[in-house]
Amino acid sequence: MIALIDYGAGNLTSVRKALDAIGAKVWTPSVAGELGRAHGVIVPGVGHFDSTSGLTAEWRTAIKTMVDDGIPLLGICVGLQWLFEGSEEAPAVEGLGAFEGVCFNLGTSRPQDLRTSRPLKVPHVGWNSITFPRQTRLMAGVAEGSQVYFTHSYAAPITADTAASCEYGVTFSAAVERDNISAVQFHPEKSGDTGLRILNNWLSAVDRSLPRRSSTNSARAKAGE
Amino acid sequence: MLSKRIIACLDVRDGKVVKGINFEGLRDAGDPAALARRYNVEGIDEIVILDVTATLESRQARANTIAAVAHEIFLPLAVGGGIRTEADAAAAIEAGADKVSLNTAALQDPNLITTLAKRYGSQAVIVAIDAKSVRLTTSAKATVVKKPDTTGAVEYAVYARSGQAGTNRDAVEWAREATDRGAGEILLTSIDRDGTKSGFDCEMTAAVSDAVNIPVIASGGAGTFEHFADVFGPGHADAALAASIFHFNEKSVSELKQFLAKRQIPVRL
Numbered sequence: 001m002i003a004l005i006d007y008g009a010g011n012l013t014s015v016r017k018a019l020d021a022i023g024a025k026v027w028t029p030s031v032a033g034e035l036g037r038a039h040g041v042i043v044p045g046v047g048h049f050d051s052t053s054g055l056t057a058e059w060r061t062a063i064k065t066m067v068d069d070g071i072p073l074l075g076i077c078v079g080l081q082w083l084f085e086g087s088e089e090a091p092a093v094e095g096l097g098a099f100e101g102v103c104f105n106l107g108t109s110r111p112q113d114l115r116t117s118r119p120l121k122v123p124h125v126g127w128n129s130i131t132f133p134r135q136t137r138l139m140a141g142v143a144e145g146s147q148v149y150f151t152h153s154y155a156a157p158i159t160a161d162t163a164a165s166c167e168y169g170v171t172f173s174a175a176v177e178r179d180n181i182s183a184v185q186f187h188p189e190k191s192g193d194t195g196l197r198i199l200n201n202w203l204s205a206v207d208r209s210l211p212r213r214s215s216t217n218s219a220r221a222k223a224g225e
Numbered sequence: 226m227l228s229k230r231i232i233a234c235l236d237v238r239d240g241k242v243v244k245g246i247n248f249e250g251l252r253d254a255g256d257p258a259a260l261a262r263r264y265n266v267e268g269i270d271e272i273v274i275l276d277v278t279a280t281l282e283s284r285q286a287r288a289n290t291i292a293a294v295a296h297e298i299f300l301p302l303a304v305g306g307g308i309r310t311e312a313d314a315a316a317a318i319e320a321g322a323d324k325v326s327l328n329t330a331a332l333q334d335p336n337l338i339t340t341l342a343k344r345y346g347s348q349a350v351i352v353a354i355d356a357k358s359v360r361l362t363t364s365a366k367a368t369v370v371k372k373p374d375t376t377g378a379v380e381y382a383v384y385a386r387s388g389q390a391g392t393n394r395d396a397v398e399w400a401r402e403a404t405d406r407g408a409g410e411i412l413l414t415s416i417d418r419d420g421t422k423s424g425f426d427c428e429m430t431a432a433v434s435d436a437v438n439i440p441v442i443a444s445g446g447a448g449t450f451e452h453f454a455d456v457f458g459p460g461h462a463d464a465a466l467a468a469s470i471f472h473f474n475e476k477s478v479s480e481l482k483q484f485l486a487k488r489q490i491p492v493r494l
Contacts (some may be wrong), residue, residue, distance in 0.1 A: 010317050010346050018299055047346030107438075114226065115489070121463065123348070125410065127228040127270055127438045127493040147228060147493040149301060151348040151409070168227060189322065190301050192265070 002026045002206065003038035007054030009047035015076065018189035022200050032062035033088045041066050045078030048152065049089040049103070052082045060096065067098065067181060072205045075183030080176065081156060083183050098181050101157040111169015123153040124168045130186075136163040136177045139182075140201050145154075148174070148184075148191040148198075155185060180209065194224035228493045229457045229485070230270040230464035231478055232442060233471050235260060237290055237306075238278045258293040264471065265298045267478035268494055272298060273326065273412070273466060276306035277387070283307060288320035293319025305412070306355055306367065314341050317388055318349065326351040326412055329385040332392055332399075335406055342407025351442075353405035353412040355382045355388050356396040381429050388416045397436045404437045411437060412466065415445035420469060422448025427460035434461040442466050450476070450484040457490050 002019060006012055006028045021043075021110045026042075027053035029035050043064060045052065055063070067073050075083045086095045087103035087105035095103075107122035127147040132139055158165055163182070175184045175198075182202055188195035235242045235257050242255050261272055274294060276287045287307065295302055304317040305326025314325045331338050331352050340352045359382040368449035381396035400411050413433050415426035425446045434441040443456045447467035457461045470476050482492045 010349065011323075013319060014295075014323055017295060017321065021299070046348055116493075118461075119440050120227070121408065121440060123439065124227065124372050125348070126230050126463065128226065187301075189299060191300055196299055 001038055002040045002042060002203075003029050003035055004042045005029065005035075005055070005059070006043065007045075007059065007157045010044075010050065010051075010084065012044060013189075014189045015042070015044050018196060018199055019203075022196055022203060024203055025198075028161070032056075032058040035059075035062040035066060037098060038066065038071060039210060040072045040074070040203070042074045042076065043079035043082060044076045045082065046151075047078065049078060049081055049087040050093055052078060052095070053093050055082065063096065070207055070209060072179050072202065074105075074179045074202050075181075076189075077152060077185060079155060080173075080183035080185050083176070083181065084156050087154050099161050099176055099178070099183075100159055103154045103156050106153055106155050106168060106170065106172070110171050120169050123151060124155075125151045128166050128168060128174075128186075130164040130166050130174045132164055133158075133162055136175075136182075137205055138163050138175060138182045138198060138201050139176050140214075142194060142197055142201075146194045148186040148188070148194055150174075152185060180205070226491045228270070228491045229462070230468040231273040231453070231481060231492070232273055232464055233260075233264045233269045233478070234273045234275055234444070234466050235294070236275045236277050236468055237287075239283075240286055240290055243277065245461055248370070248455070257290050258297050261294045261297045264478060265300065267494065268482060269300065269471075269478050271303065271464070273303045273305065274322075275326070276304070284313060284316055286315055288375065291317055291320035291322050299455040303351055303412075307349070308483040311337065311340055311344070314345075318345060323333075324349050324351050324409070326353045328353040328355065329390075332383070332385045332394070333405065335402065338403055338406040338408050342409070344425050346408050347409035347439075350408050351410045351412050352400070352491040353414065354396050354403075354433070355414045355416050356386045356429060357384065357416045360428060381432065384416060388419075397432050400433045400437050400441075404439050408439060410440045410442060412442045412444060418446025419444070421446055422470065424448060424452040425456040425460055425462070425465065430456055430460040430462050440464060450481055453481060453485060454488050454490060457485070 080097045081103040083098045084095045085097045111120040129145045129147050141180040160177045161178045162173045166174035188198045303324035304322040308325045309330045383394040385390045425443045430443040442464040443462035444466040447470045485492045
């Protein structure tokens with residue numbers, strides 16, 4: 001079962017529909033305490049970074065516990081930004097800090113179109129191509145230069161954990177991955193076959209982590225935990 | 226590089242795709258889900274459902290159409306027509322729309338833009354502007370300018386209610402206000418060009434696109450591939466929307482994109 005966390009930031013219909021299409025069993029936990037039975041956790045999100053304050057201390061602890069237990073986590077859009085230390089968009093709101101760096105406004109660098117030299121609009125809305133600095137599970141089988149659908153004004157910096165980069169005036173992390181934590185800035189649920197492929201890659205990681213974890217769980221049960 | 230988006234518009238009435246010329250004389254173009262499926266295969270970047278019935282009773286019918294189309298595609302899906310209230314928007318979004326497009330309702334109550342942007346995020350709110358290029362004369366009598374006239378003051382008059390009602394608003398000013406109120410995109414339709422296949426109103430599109438920092442989708446007048454190259458070039462459009470050119474198999478989306486790519490216009494192939 002995949003836990004799709006609804007913290008009040010926008011609409012989850014599209015994400016749920018895409019996960020249904022690739023055969024994932026999804027539910028939306030109503031309290032943080034329910035998270036423990038998830039085999040994978042998705043933190044979605046659209047809109048303002050401030051909305052992630054809906055992920056209260058209780059949720060943060062529950063999500064952190066899952067991550068520490070090796071449960072695969074996928075952040076989408078603002079969900080990716082939340083996995084960093086924070087965002088210039090809402091400096092008072094702390095991110096989870098799973099990835100190093102602070103998300104920045106794409107408009108700060110006054111980006112220009114390389115072809116026409118006209119100023120680029122911020123938000124960055126539409127289909128843009130992604131490139132891969134290294135091989136990751138998340139991007140397995142996705143062709144270099146594939147296009148995916150973005151809609152955002154803030155972006156995460158390039159780090160050692162960058163799994164895909166995108167250029168829009170500046171180069172930013174379109175996807176990050178380290179161990180069992182993955183995240184994408186674009187919307188895989190809106191990115192056609194490429195997006196479904198990426199979601200499917202993440203789902204495979206969830207499947208692969210299942211046997212190991214159930215044995216861990218049973219070992220714990222035996223130990224009386 | 227960010228691609229210029231090609232968007233197919235499904236004008237839907239009573240669950241069927243229709244398309245008229247200058248908003249009148251609708252003819253049947255088929256099943257919305259079947260068309261969406263075809264466009265998806267051809268490589269469309271986004272789909273807009275415009276419900277031209279748009280009566281109160283049609284909310285459920287509209288939800289059914291949205292759900293049927295959303296089932297076919299994993300692409301951005303916008304819905305407009307008859308989105309009058311927050312509840313209408315919520316129903317469309319719950320049915321599977323990623324964005325709602327506000328037109329007359331936003332003109333009547335601009336606060337609706339802000340309300341929806343706060344609830345769903347700006348990326349979910351398109352403000353659709355139907356406008357005519359108009360020349361103001363000394364007698365203040367508006368006359369339609371058939372060709373762009375760079376010598377005189379040209380104003381872009383905004384109309385509500387599917388082009389039926391004047392508003393005393395200028396498209397550039399209204400686009401700016403809509404942006405300030407939280408709109409995420411502008412869908413700009415030239416009433417004069419709509420359905421005529423005589424080309425987009427590039428002058429009006431550029432004026433609006435240059436005035437705002439959010440994407441502008443040009444609409445109305447697509448007839449040839451060259452028209453798309455024009456609106457992405459001198460028209461400064463971020464996306465272009467068309468209906469009849471695609472519906473009746475006159476042109477395929479993939480051929481259009483190949484053409485634009487050869488012209489060095491960035492598209493998703």
